[in-house]
Amino acid sequence: MKRILITGACGQIGSELTPALRECYGADNVIATDIADPPACLKEGGPFKIVDCTDINAIGWIVKKFQADTICHLAALLSAVAEDKPNLAWKVNMTGLYNVLEAAREYECSVFTPSSIGAFGPTTPHNKTPQDTIQRPTSMYGVTKVAGELLCDYYYKRFGVDTRGVRYPGIISNETVPSGGTTDYAVHIYYEAIKERKYTCFLKKGTFLDMMYMPDAIKAAIDVMEANPAKLIHRNAFNVTAMSFPPEMIAVEIKKYIPEFTMDYDVDPIRQAIADSWPNSMDDSAAREEWGWEHEYDLPKMTKDMIDVLTEKLRVKT
Ligand code: AKB
Numbered sequence: 001m002k003r004i005l006i007t008g009a010c011g012q013i014g015s016e017l018t019p020a021l022r023e024c025y026g027a028d029n030v031i032a033t034d035i036a037d038p039p040a041c042l043k044e045g046g047p048f049k050i051v052d053c054t055d056i057n058a059i060g061w062i063v064k065k066f067q068a069d070t071i072c073h074l075a076a077l078l079s080a081v082a083e084d085k086p087n088l089a090w091k092v093n094m095t096g097l098y099n100v101l102e103a104a105r106e107y108e109c110s111v112f113t114p115s116s117i118g119a120f121g122p123t124t125p126h127n128k129t130p131q132d133t134i135q136r137p138t139s140m141y142g143v144t145k146v147a148g149e150l151l152c153d154y155y156y157k158r159f160g161v162d163t164r165g166v167r168y169p170g171i172i173s174n175e176t177v178p179s180g181g182t183t184d185y186a187v188h189i190y191y192e193a194i195k196e197r198k199y200t201c202f203l204k205k206g207t208f209l210d211m212m213y214m215p216d217a218i219k220a221a222i223d224v225m226e227a228n229p230a231k232l233i234h235r236n237a238f239n240v241t242a243m244s245f246p247p248e249m250i251a252v253e254i255k256k257y258i259p260e261f262t263m264d265y266d267v268d269p270i271r272q273a274i275a276d277s278w279p280n281s282m283d284d285s286a287a288r289e290e291w292g293w294e295h296e297y298d299l300p301k302m303t304k305d306m307i308d309v310l311t312e313k314l315r316v317k318t
Helices: 014-025 038-044 057-064 079-085 086-107 139-161 185-195 213-224 248-255 269-277 285-291 301-315
Strands: 004-006 032-036 049-050 069-073 110-112 166-168 170-171 199-202 209-213 242-246 263-265
Touching: 004 014, 004 170, 004 301, 014 032, 014 069, 014 213, 032 057, 032 069, 038 213, 038 242, 049 248, 057 086, 057 213, 069 086, 069 213, 079 139, 079 301, 086 110, 166 213, 170 213, 185 199, 185 248, 185 301, 199 248, 209 213, 242 301, 248 263, 248 301, 263 285
Parallel strands: 004 032, 004 069, 032 049, 069 110, 170 209, 199 263
Antiparallel strands: 209 242
16 A cells, blocks of 8 residues: 655645545545645645655655655746746755655655656757657756756666656646746636636747646656556656647637637747757657556647636636
């Protein structure tokens, strides 16, 4: 039976991965942690503790006290905010991961931690980006993601810690709005389309990026953690993707449900430069071959679901 500790549980992924793990493994076996106060559903759905992963003693203490055997380490700063606050990004993304790996080594836990398309850079092949390829990112976020991938490989090889991970693309979801990321526009656009019938995009037309709907992102995390280790050639940082599109393609899909929707552009040079350095589309065949990764949602199916869910949710709120 697993005893899972989650860091960054109040973030975009954590707020949906936590209930999914509680459903799979039992609410009492999954402790959510964050530095932020949790929403009621996280607090009431199972154990919750305020824990700062940059504090090595706090992480070690909670792992020991909860008798965790698995850590899902999600606490991290996203790309745009990391560019704005590189010192803090290093502290949260690198010190936080190091502390988690040390606790995992001491208390014999396995670790799932996500990497990102941000681990690639301008010299990486942009189309069908291979699993193993050039990784010379030019953002602080990317630097921490590549270093994190390597650190996880190191802890596996050197200390036998069962580390696993995926390189997530932009994740689109309707529970918690992401902030500080480059792919956030692909979430904001749905909220604004429903509320305002218009959206101003901070990335320019033609900017292709890999994306994934949250239910697939949750499935990827659980499937890679459950994968048969004997079949894994890679361990950390599997490319996983579900779709690739530029902003104008989401707008076309949204217009099928909201015909009066319009989009214009006010490009943010920082986020545009980050997006331009990332792949247009990744090759995720290693994940498909080694642990049977399969996505369910493409752009039309996701758009229908996002519009249905958010129409209901935003109506309730107003
Ligand atoms: C970001 O935009 O920073 C993240 C990511 C792709 O890692 N969503």
